Amino acid sequence: MSKYHKAAWDEESRQRQREVIMKRKPWLKSTGPKTAEGKERSKMNALKVSPELHALIKEMNHLMKQQKEIFSTISQSL
Template sequence: MSEWTEERRQAQRELIIRVKPWLKSTGAKTPEGKAISAMNAYKGGLRQELRRLVKESNDMLKEQREAIKRV
């Protein structure tokens, strides 16, 4: 991807200031759309579950390594 030139940045800046897209942003209007957007930040608890599983597997590997050293 190519870098933006200062001229291109300035042209984009002026366009955004002129059009003001934030004034036309309405967000979700239907109940279905609102339900979907309400879930945007939801991670489903998977991150915590993955951390727990990784910790368990690391603990098991550590125990196995220690058991092998004892043999």
């Protein structure tokens, strides 16, 4: 381990860091993405699969919804 890295934070360091963060309140300055490109990119932050697979899942859900509507229409006409 180098002299610049600690293995873990001790309680005192954690408390000091907490005080610094609470004093600065960085969450008040966080405004999120401003551009359309930034908003598109940030939408993908929580994505756990590839964008291609995500699009495929969305399309599949849409088709399943359509199928359900068709079946409902058919069953009502019987």
